[in-house]
Amino acid sequence: MAEFDVDLFVIGGGSGGVRAARIAANYGAKVMVAEEYRMGGTCVIRGCVPKKLFVIGSHVHQEIEDAAGFGWSIGQVSFDWATLVANKDKEIARLEGAYTTNVEKSGARIVKTRAVLEDAHTIRLATGEKVTAKYILIATGGAPNHGPAVPGIEHVISSNEAFHLKELPKRIVIQGGGYIALEFAGIFAGYGSDVTVVYRGDNILRGFDEDVRKHVRAEMEKRGITIITGCTVAKIDKHGRDFTTHLSSGSSIASDQVMFAIGRHPNVRGLGLEAAGVAINPANGGIQVDGWSKTSVDNIYAIGDVTHRTNLTPVAIREGHAFADTVFGKRPVQVDHATIPTAVFSQPEVGTVGLTEEEARAQYSHVDIYKTDFRPIKATMSGRDTRVLMKLVVDGTSDRVLGCHIVGDCAAEVTQVVAIAVKMKATKADFDATVALHPTASEELVTMRTPTARHVRQAAE
Incomplete structure (x- = not known):
């Protein structure tokens, strides 16, 4: 009998985990993938892909306005938020199916349930089944972080919920100054919402080139987006269907929706990391790994946002591929995290x-x-x-x-x-x-x- 049930057990069916599973299976490994939500992970289900679809759609009104200068006369136009959301859902469902099919075609098995580590080689599924694995790969990604609790935080949505709103808010307050906050600011403004961005720093896009930060802010403000820096949301009051957002500066803003996009944290809670002896990086809260994506336990690896290294989907995919090449293909590959291109789909x-x-x-x-x-x-x-x-x-x-x-x-x-x-x-x-x-x-x-x-x-x- 085999010493282990599988050669590789992947926790997380996102882009990085899926790539690792497929490549390892192609090398002949017996692979199992556990995903408790939907195959595709953050990027496909509630991140890059639906975000980009929303961004593309939000450009249309501006294109119609610009058309007049090129001789086009376009009559009355209308927009239906529900149609956008429904069509987005269809495309995401198609992609989820493609991810599932590609994994299964490789020979890997998918289990749609939560998986928790019991020790360095044993995984307990929410179904009660226990699986032993020679190698374990953790690819559980990240989750929205609302930061310190403030009164009324239960009324706040994250980017997860923004993709499923029943209607387009006429007015929305977004706290945050990074990728997600600015991208959704442009999305909602493009569809006609009155948007206010609140950020604690002196300017948006911390970590980007100073000229970029100034230029993007000026352009966003030209497009009617209000950007308030140097303060934070202190409290949110709800009045029927409306909200009043109180700022640390003492001012307040009325809106129909309040969204926080102040960062994401590694999805490490409840995975059984302590039981398996997997260490957390004290500097960033992610799973601590070396240049080979190996954790503090020799047979357990981690890739993608759960490590909190470079939180970008293509990086997770590259790390997953490199892991499979190294461990199962006997072709040692380290991912170079220097000089990685990135984009903010702001407007x-x-x-x-x-x-x-x-x-x-x-x-x-x-x-x-x-x-x-x-x-x-x-x-x-x-x-x-x-x-x-x-x-x-x-x-x-x-x-x-x-x-x-x-x-x-x-x-x-x-x-x-x-x-x-x-x-x-x-x-x-x-x-x-x-x-x-x-x-x-x-x-x-x-x-x-x-x-x-x-x-x-x-x-x-």
């Missing part, structure tokens, strides 16, 4: 890869900045008051491009391609030698010749 959109100006100046003695801020060609006809930002951060000593930051239409698409060059350590001369593709906004990336700023750190005496 306007942000795409960024590599170092910010501030990070570069802290690490390099000579930093050159190439920056342009211009009106896109579409706006010259539509009349819309909007501008695009493009910025390159360059090591003035080696000429290597350290970072690229874009704010404007299709920023994410452009950044994905530029990320290849940045990852390959392309120089500014390489960018300059590339012929511009005209007329595009992205041609600015290969036509900026004169630094807009030059920072040289003097050597210590």
